[in-house]
Amino acid sequence: MKLVESFVRGLLTLAIANIILLPLMVFAPVIYLTLPFYSLVTNPRIDLFSLAFILFWIGPLSCAFYMLVSCHWPTVRRAQREGRLATWREDAGGYGHTIPKAFGFMLLGLFGSFFAETGFILLYRIPKVSPWGVTLWFAILPFATFAPVILLWLSRWRRGRKQGDFISRAKNDRELHDQLRAASLYAKNLRSRNAH
Numbered sequence: 001m002k003l004v005e006s007f008v009r010g011l012l013t014l015a016i017a018n019i020i021l022l023p024l025m026v027f028a029p030v031i032y033l034t035l036p037f038y039s040l041v042t043n044p045r046i047d048l049f050s051l052a053f054i055l056f057w058i059g060p061l062s063c064a065f066y067m068l069v070s071c072h073w074p075t076v077r078r079a080q081r082e083g084r085l086a087t088w089r090e091d092a093g094g095y096g097h098t099i100p101k102a103f104g105f106m107l108l109g110l111f112g113s114f115f116a117e118t119g120f121i122l123l124y125r126i127p128k129v130s131p132w133g134v135t136l137w138f139a140i141l142p143f144a145t146f147a148p149v150i151l152l153w154l155s156r157w158r159r160g161r162k163q164g165d166f167i168s169r170a171k172n173d174r175e176l177h178d179q180l181r182a183a184s185l186y187a188k189n190l191r192s193r194n195a196h
Contacts, residue, residue, distance in 0.1 A: 021061065028062030029142065031055070036138035044131045048138070052126055059145035060113040066149045067109025071102045074156065105152075112148035120144035 024031075032055060039046050072092070079088035092098050120141065127133030143150065 024058055025062040025065040028055075028058055029146065032059070032138075032142040032145065036141075037135065040131055040135055040138075047128075048134060049126060052138075052141075055141065055145070056117055056121070059117055059141075060110045063113035063146050063149055064106045064110035066146070067152065068102055068106040070149060070152055071105035072098060109148045113145055116144045116147040117141075 036048060036051060036055075039048060039051065075092050076085070076088055079085050079091065084091065089095065089098055124137065124140070126137050
């Protein structure tokens with residue numbers, strides 16, 4: 001009976017922790033971009049060291065969350081567009097591939113954010129005298145905190161640009177070019193029929 005009680009207590013503690021942490025992780029970018037500046041506007045002489053301390057520990061968790069979401073986002077979206085959302089995990093290698101990949105991305109986000117924040121804090125300490133210096137410090141902090149996510153998104157954007165956009169791919173793909181031309185002619189015929 002004690003084992004069941006301790007198990008239920010552990011599950012309840014985990015549920016409460018998730019209820020508290022999940023909104024913090026999801027809304028951390030908004031908190032980073034609003035709360036320090038709101039505090040500075042309402043009270044320019046406020047000491048924001050405690051807020052910086054809290055943001056320092058929330059940031060890596062939030063970065064890990066966004067890395068976890070960003071890990072499989074492109075493959076899920078592609079599978080959704082192609083109508084094979086039910087089998088995307090098997091197409092991506094199954095549970096044995098997708099879960100370790102997501103876990104690796106999450107750890108990379110957690111530790112990458114922690115190291116980027118630590119480096120930022122060591123290189124650029126919070127200025128205590130100038131409110132403009134504090135404003136600049138808090139303006140740069142989100143870029144250090146979410147550096148792994150930003151780098152992931154930039155690398156994917158760059159890779160997508162290297163592969164070319166849809167129009168340049170259509171020019172090189174004869175079959176796709178023919179399909180687009182046929183669709184264009186069909187749409188033109190429909191427009192001409194509706195005009196008469």
